[in-house]
Amino acid sequence: MFNFSYQNSTRILFGQDQIKQLAELITPEQKVLLLYGGGSIKTNSVYQQVTAALQAAEVIEFSGVEPNPNFETLMRATDIARREKIDIILAVGGGSVIDGAKFVAAAALFEGDAWDILAKGANVQQALPIGCVLTLPATGSESNGNSVVTRYETKQKLAFSSPWVYPQFAILDPTVTYSLPPKQVANGVVDAFVHVMEQYLTYPVNAPVQDRFAEGLLLTLIAEGPKALSDPQNYAVRANVMWAATMALNGLIGQGVPQDWATHMIGHEITALFGLDHAQTLAIVLPALMQQQRSQKREKLLQYATRVWQLQHQDEERLIDEAISHTRYFFERMGIPTRLADYGIQAEAIEQLVSKLVQHNMLALGEHQDITPEVSRRILQLAL
Amino acid sequence: MFNFSYQNSTRILFGQDQIKQLAELITPEQKVLLLYGGGSIKTNSVYQQVTAALQAAEVIEFSGVEPNPNFETLMRATDIARREKIDIILAVGGGSVIDGAKFVAAAALFEGDAWDILAKGANVQQALPIGCVLTLPATGSESNGNSVVTRYETKQKLAFSSPWVYPQFAILDPTVTYSLPPKQVANGVVDAFVHVMEQYLTYPVNAPVQDRFAEGLLLTLIAEGPKALSDPQNYAVRANVMWAATMALNGLIGQGVPQDWATHMIGHEITALFGLDHAQTLAIVLPALMQQQRSQKREKLLQYATRVWQLQHQDEERLIDEAISHTRYFFERMGIPTRLADYGIQAEAIEQLVSKLVQHNMLALGEHQDITPEVSRRILQLAL
Numbered sequence: 167m168f169n170f171s172y173q174n175s176t177r178i179l180f181g182q183d184q185i186k187q188l189a190e191l192i193t194p195e196q197k198v199l200l201l202y203g204g205g206s207i208k209t210n211s212v213y214q215q216v217t218a219a220l221q222a223a224e225v226i227e228f229s230g231v232e233p234n235p236n237f238e239t240l241m242r243a244t245d246i247a248r249r250e251k252i253d254i255i256l257a258v259g260g261g262s263v264i265d266g267a268k269f270v271a272a273a274a275l276f277e278g279d280a281w282d283i284l285a286k287g288a289n290v291q292q293a294l295p296i297g298c299v300l301t302l303p304a305t306g307s308e309s310n311g312n313s314v315v316t317r318y319e320t321k322q323k324l325a326f327s328s329p330w331v332y333p334q335f336a337i338l339d340p341t342v343t344y345s346l347p348p349k350q351v352a353n354g355v356v357d358a359f360v361h362v363m364e365q366y367l368t369y370p371v372n373a374p375v376q377d378r379f380a381e382g383l384l385l386t387l388i389a390e391g392p393k394a395l396s397d398p399q400n401y402a403v404r405a406n407v408m409w410a411a412t413m414a415l416n417g418l419i420g421q422g423v424p425q426d427w428a429t430h431m432i433g434h435e436i437t438a439l440f441g442l443d444h445a446q447t448l449a450i451v452l453p454a455l456m457q458q459q460r461s462q463k464r465e466k467l468l469q470y471a472t473r474v475w476q477l478q479h480q481d482e483e484r485l486i487d488e489a490i491s492h493t494r495y496f497f498e499r500m501g502i503p504t505r506l507a508d509y510g511i512q513a514e515a516i517e518q519l520v521s522k523l524v525q526h527n528m529l530a531l532g533e534h535q536d537i538t539p540e541v542s543r544r545i546l547q548l549a550l
Numbered sequence: 551m552f553n554f555s556y557q558n559s560t561r562i563l564f565g566q567d568q569i570k571q572l573a574e575l576i577t578p579e580q581k582v583l584l585l586y587g588g589g590s591i592k593t594n595s596v597y598q599q600v601t602a603a604l605q606a607a608e609v610i611e612f613s614g615v616e617p618n619p620n621f622e623t624l625m626r627a628t629d630i631a632r633r634e635k636i637d638i639i640l641a642v643g644g645g646s647v648i649d650g651a652k653f654v655a656a657a658a659l660f661e662g663d664a665w666d667i668l669a670k671g672a673n674v675q676q677a678l679p680i681g682c683v684l685t686l687p688a689t690g691s692e693s694n695g696n697s698v699v700t701r702y703e704t705k706q707k708l709a710f711s712s713p714w715v716y717p718q719f720a721i722l723d724p725t726v727t728y729s730l731p732p733k734q735v736a737n738g739v740v741d742a743f744v745h746v747m748e749q750y751l752t753y754p755v756n757a758p759v760q761d762r763f764a765e766g767l768l769l770t771l772i773a774e775g776p777k778a779l780s781d782p783q784n785y786a787v788r789a790n791v792m793w794a795a796t797m798a799l800n801g802l803i804g805q806g807v808p809q810d811w812a813t814h815m816i817g818h819e820i821t822a823l824f825g826l827d828h829a830q831t832l833a834i835v836l837p838a839l840m841q842q843q844r845s846q847k848r849e850k851l852l853q854y855a856t857r858v859w860q861l862q863h864q865d866e867e868r869l870i871d872e873a874i875s876h877t878r879y880f881f882e883r884m885g886i887p888t889r890l891a892d893y894g895i896q897a898e899a900i901e902q903l904v905s906k907l908v909q910h911n912m913l914a915l916g917e918h919q920d921i922t923p924e925v926s927r928r929i930l931q932l933a934l
Contacts, residue, residue, distance in 0.1 A: 167564075167565070167786065167789045167790070167793070168565070169564060169565025169566065169567075169568065170562070170563075170564050170565065171561065171562065171563050171564070171571075172561070172562045172564070173559065173560070173561035173562070174558070174559075175557065175558075175559040176557070177555065177556070177557035178554070178555065178556045178557070178805075179554075179555050180551075180553060180554050180555070180556070180805070180806060181551070181552070181553025181554065181806075182553065183553075184553065187555075372786040372790070373790070374766070374769070374770045374773065374774070374790055375766060375767065375770050375790060375793050375794050375797060377766075378762070378763075378765070378766025378767070378769060378770060379762075379763055379766055381762070381766070382758070382759060382761075382762025382763055382765070382766055383759065383762070385758070385762060386758045386759050386762060389758065390758070402551065402756040405551045405756075405806075406551070406756070406757070406758055406759060409551070409759050409806075410759050413759060421562075421564070422564060422565075422789075422793075
C-alpha cells in the first residue's frame, strides 16, 4: 500500500424524505443560490420539496446549467452570487449541476480571472459553502472535490479539484431517481462501475481492504444495475445503486493504490468529437483497454475474473477473456452498446481521435504511463 | 437500508514517515498538550519523532493515561489544558489515550461539572481540537467521536459520543506497531473483528455495499491477523491490519443497517468483575452469542459462512455450526482463548455477571432487543 492522506468531510443524509432536512441544514439567515439544470426537478416534485423546506430562507434561483456545464453560463451564476452576496450554493441535480456549483463557489471568491482556475490550475484558496440534493447517481460529485467545466466557445473541457469545494452536505433520496429515463440510469451505473475499475484494475500493491471494497461495489452494481432498469420503483435497488455510486468516487477506494483513468481520457475525446454520452464512451473503451493491457493488468484481471465474476478455469488466458466478455455483456445488458461501430463511428475516425489525444498532451496514460498515442490507437482499433 | 446521516471529517495520514507531517499539521502558534500513556512511546522512537516534528511549537506533556483511562487522571489533564490555555490536544497512543484526549478536549470547555458528560449524558457543545498518532490498531477511536472513561473510585465505566471530538487528524504509521507485544496485536485484531461483526451479523436489510465492505474487513483481518503475529516486521501486513481496524469502527459500515453490540455489553461486565482484557471478553462472548442467537441471526450466519469462510454444504445447520467453529478457531489461532474456564472463571460467576447486567440496565440487548438477562445467562453458560 502506498502512503496517503485522506479526508472527506461531506455529511451524507441518505434515505426517503431527507430533503426536509434542508430546513435545518440551511438557516433562515443564509441567502441561498439555488442552482439547477433543465426543468426535470419541477416535474418529479424535487423542486417543490426543496422550496418547501427552504421557505424561511431567501432563495435566488439560477436554472439552465447544461449537462456538460458551460463556463459562460456558470460565470453568469457567479456574477449573481457576487452581486447578491450569496451565503451558500444549493445544487439540485446530477453531477453536472454539482460540478457547476463547485466552479461558481470557487469563482465567486476568486481574485482575478476565474477562467484561470480551469485553464491555468490557479490555486483555489476559498469557496462559498455548497450543499446538494442529488437526483442522478453516477459521478460521485456529491461527495468529492472534483469539477469538470466546458467552455463551449472553444470546445475546451477542463477540470479542477480543491478541498474547498467538497459539498458540506449531500442529500441522497433514492425515491427521486424513480422517474429518471432508463438511459440515464444505465449511464449512471456504467459510469460508477468504470470509476471503480479505474482505481482497481491496475496492479496489486497488497491492499486487500481497498480491493475488497472495490469488488464489493462492482458486485453491487452488477447485481442491482439491471434491476434498476427492470424494476424502477424498487426502493432497495435504487438505494443500493445510489450508495454504490457515491462510494465509487468519494476517494476512499483509491487511497494507497495505483490508478489508471486512461479509459476516461480516451473516452473524453470520443465525446468531444462525436457527442457520445460519457458513459457510452467508457463502455466502448474499457473492454478494449482490458484486452490491450491484458499483460500489464494480468494479476488484477485474474483477481477480477475470480472474485467479481466467480469464474473458475485452469486456463488463465481463458479466465481473462471471459472476464472481459462478462464486462462487455454487463454494459450491453444495461442497454449501452460497446463498439464504436454501434454508434456509426468507423475506422477512419481513429486517426482523428489519436491526434486529439496528442493535441491534449495525453501521451503517457494509465497506471504505468505506458499508454502512448500508439497504444491508444490499438485500443481504439480493438473497440471498432 | 435504513435512512442515515453520516459525516467523518478526520484527516487520515497513512504510511511510513508520516509523523513528520506534525510539523505542518500543528502550527508554531499553537500550544500543544501532548497526552500519552506509559513510557512505551519513548522506547520505540515514536516520542522522539513526535517531539522532533513539534520543536517549533510550545508543548506541555501529560503522561500516565491508563489503559482504561481514569476520570481522575483525565481531570488533572483537563485542569492543565484550562490553566495553560491549550490550543490542541495531541494524543499519542492507542484507543485509551485517544479516548482520554476526547474527554479532556470536551471537559476543558465544558461549563459545569465535567462528570455530567459521562454520568448524565450532558450535551457537549464544543471541544478543543484533537490530533492523534495511533500506536495500536484496535478501537477505531482515531477516526470516530466515541470515548470510554472509567471512574476507578466507583468502578463506573461510562461512554460519551460527540461530533465535536472526532480527531481533526490521525497519523497511522504501520511501522510504529512493529514493537507491540504479541498479546496487544492479537487483542487489536480480535477487537476490530468483533467491531465489524457487531455491525454485520444481525439480519439482512438489503444493504449489499455495507455487507460487502464488512465482509472485506473480516476477510482481511482473518488473512492478515495471524501474519502480524508470525511476521511482525512485515510492513504490508501491519498496514492492512491498521487500515482494517480504522475502517471497522469509523462509522461507515454501520450506516443504514441494524447493529448488535450485545457482545460488548456482556463483555464489559467480565472485564469489570474479573479484569480480563476487552478483546478476551469479546472472544469468549461472541461464539456463544452466535450459538444462542442462531435462529434470529440465521440468514446473516449463512451469508457469513459462505462469503467469509467460503463454506459449502447442503445442510444449513452444519454451515452455521462450522461458521461458529471457524470464528472460535480464528480467535484461538490469534492466541486468545474463547472459554470462560480458560481464564479460571467457573459457572458460579454467571449469576454475578447477570446481576451486574441487570444493575446496569442491560435488559434488552442486541439488534432485536431480545437479549434479556435470561438470554445473557444462556450465552454465558454456552461460554463456559
